[in-house]
Amino acid sequence: MADENMSDTQQEALEKEKSLFEAPPMGEQERMVEAILFATAEPVSLRELESRMPHGSDPAEALQHLRKRYEGRGVRVVKVGDNWAIRTAPDLGFLMQKETVETRKLSRAAIETLAIVAYHQPVTRAEIEEIRGVSVSRGTIDQLIEMEWIRFGRRRMTPGRPVTFVVTQGFLDHFALESARDLPGLKDLRAAGLLDNRPLPSSLPGAPEPDEDDDMDLLEGQSELFED
Structure with missing residues (x-):
């Protein structure tokens, strides 16, 4: 009954407030994880992903979907220790080599x-x-x-x-x-x-x-x- 007496503006404000406590669709969460991994040079932990994403997000599940989506592509989602990163597919590593660079070797x-x-x-x-x-x-x-x-x-x-x-x-x-x-x-x-x-x-x-x-x-x- 109270909802019937609310104006359209009030209804929109209420819906917006509710959305703040709802996790985005999994497809959108995948996009968020993808953006973070691409923009970060160092591997990122699940805790850091969770802290950056909206409340209620599940970065672990989003990572698994994203990892499967990148299978067979030029880059892949890899786990490094307890963290995650996007890296070049191993079989394409030769494309990143610079023949003019001589690396220093260990004793x-x-x-x-x-x-x-x-x-x-x-x-x-x-x-x-x-x-x-x-x-x-x-x-x-x-x-x-x-x-x-x-x-x-x-x-x-x-x-x-x-x-x-x-x-x-x-x-x-x-x-x-x-x-x-x-x-x-x-x-x-x-x-x-x-x-x-x-x-x-x-x-x-x-x-x-x-x-x-x-x-x-x-x-x-x-x-x-x-x-x-």
Whole structure:
């Protein structure tokens, strides 16, 4: 009865007020997520998407719809760690290469240290040295931290509470990995031509298990694997 006595202007104001508390249609939410991912250089978390979108939106569902819609396209929606981003399809990466640019390569010590952190994280400096069999210079650790490929993790609850190291989201993003669990195994690295024919160290607990005929050295990959 009260609604019948309301003017058209009042009705419009009431409908507008109600719409503020209603989530937009899923198609519109997809467009919003798409716009945010395109405009943001760094991967975006679900929490950040939710904070930017209207009240009641479901960015997780919108991402799944958007991810499916981009399948087979020139770009795709990918998960990087716990965040999301739009990236070039892997098979089209060659179009983005600049032949005139020469990248700086990491030293063998840095490659080995980075590989150990990636495959054994969280790992302490002492554990890195135990696996490598030699001491790790502070400069090597500092270089990898400066490149934002490794970062400090939680301290171990052991005497001295040593700090641990883990790979960063930037590392995962650079190599198009969702998580460190997606790191390639020995067969994949060998097939890609990224490993030399050297014996695999026997003291690498946690590293991918080699086959009986696999005598590749995980840590002595071609330096192109870890270009800066």
